[in-house]
Amino acid sequence: MIKNFKWLLLISLTFAACNNDDEVVVEEPLTAGTANFSKYVALGDSFAAGYSDGALFKAGQKNSYPNILAEQFALVGGGVFTNPFMADDNRGGFSIGGNQIPQFPTRLYFNGAAPVNVSGVSGTVLGASISGAYSNMGVPGAKAIHLGIAGYGQANPYFGRFAKTAMSSVLKDATDQNPTFFSLFIGGNDVLGYATNGGIPTSQDPVSGNDITPAATFNSAYNALATALSAGGRKGVVANLPYINNLPFFTTVPYNPVPLNAATAAQLNTQLLGPVKQILTALGAGSRIKTLTASATNPLLIRDETLVNYSAQITGALVMAGVPAAQAGLMGSLYGQARHANGGANVADKDFILLTTRTVIGTSQVGVPAPFNTVGVTYPLQDNRVLTASEVSEIKLATDAYNVTIKAAADANSLAFVDTAAILNQLNNGGIRFGTFHMTAAYVTGGTFSLDGVHPSPRGYALIANKFVEAINAKYGSNLKGVDLGLYAIQYPAIIP
Secondary structure (H helix, E strand, O other): OHHHHHHHHHHHHHHHHHHHHOOOOOOOOOOOOOOOOOOEEEEEOHHHHOOEOOEOOHHHHHOOHHHHHHHHHHHHOOOOOOOOOOOOOOOOOOEEOOEEOOOOOOOEEEOOOOEEEOOOOOOOEOOOOOOOOOOEEEOOOOOHHHHHOOOHHHOOHHHHOOOOOOOOOHHHHHHOOOOOEEEEEOOOHHHHHHHHOOOOOOOOOOOOOOOOOOHHHHHHHHHHHHHHHOHHHOEEEEEOOOOHHHOHHHHOEOOOOEOOOHHHHHHHHHHHHHHHHHHHHHOOOHHHOOOOOOOOOEOOEEEOOOOOOOHHHHHHHHHHOOOOHHHHHHHHHHHOOEEEOOOOOOHHHOOEEOHHHHHOOOOEOOOOOOOOOEEOOOEOEOHHHEEOHHHHHHHHHHHHHHHHHHHHHHHHOOOEEEOHHHHHHHHHOOOEEEOOEEEEOOOOOOEOEOOOOOOEOHHHHHHHHHHHHHHHHHHHOOOOOOOOHHHOOOOOOOOOO
């Protein structure tokens, strides 16, 4: 009896094993749902183009989210998707006369110690054009209003190189292709230029300043784009905008990276910034200057143009205290609108130090005598090096308005909608896990963003593509699977094969 039971148990286990080994999982056939991907065009800015590591280059274009999307669309009837590829050398940027143009440098790579530009000169020549109708209409530097401007290629070389005519607009070149499906991800540059320049408007600096696009202007431009692209019931997907101050470009450098020993901290407190703090305290503004400590976490000294300028009062008080007039005048000019940077969880009071500022902190300011010349310590970081809390507030106000416009346009035109604001928030608060991988918004180590701190890495672009797929599936009943994020690198090497 026991023997027979053992045989019965063995037989049952054998059948179970066979059933597990030979089990056939029937995959549901992929379908486009109610969407038609036979002719897909992508409109947008540098994110759509595949910009990465501070440049546009061919490998980055291949890993753009529209290109990844098009590969998925091809599985359900999607047609050929074309990109206006840069030169095969993968250096990025533009050259002229055999020289790299400084405004369009080669891409960055990590040399083991720091991000540096790849050597050599780009084979993409400024002003040279390529012919053809291109599916990827992503244009680095473009704002929402730019996509509808005839002749925009004359102002933007990225579009100029593949525009159909000298008077083409991005929108017209796209709609002339009679697309059946489109994606539109635009608006980041409407605040980004202002932010990456430290919040300097053109009224303050006509040459390098950059303005936030007024909400009414964005609303008009965006609705015109959405209406034209959706004409005839055409289907598509749009995406809103994250708060850009949450990008690594603004979150990597801490507000308090200044190391001081006890002697230096005491000297600054008693002989340099201390006297300024005393004068400001008498004026009711003593909180501008902090008491420094023997530690590695002292706050940076910055200039805040929104503060009342007490230069004259500081100069006068120092002269009365016996400080030589020249030195008193220098201190007044340096510290009249100076304060120590603020950190903490409250964004309303937080300053964001730009990623590019890290290379100047602690250096000596040319033309300023010691000990007043140490950048970020005794010489205040200037406005273009810091995004202050008040400037962040302006950006947030504009972004909120833009996002209301984008969501309303998506609803009015029955389009799929991607919430990139929520995605970046998740990356900054715990990250996104898949398999054994973990993606966050941390600079370099997070795997999501490239070395310029703004644009995604290959894996970051794949994540965006998958989020677009999720939105498309939800809206149009398709069942696209997305891509395996683990197959995409988090950095490009110095030499791309």
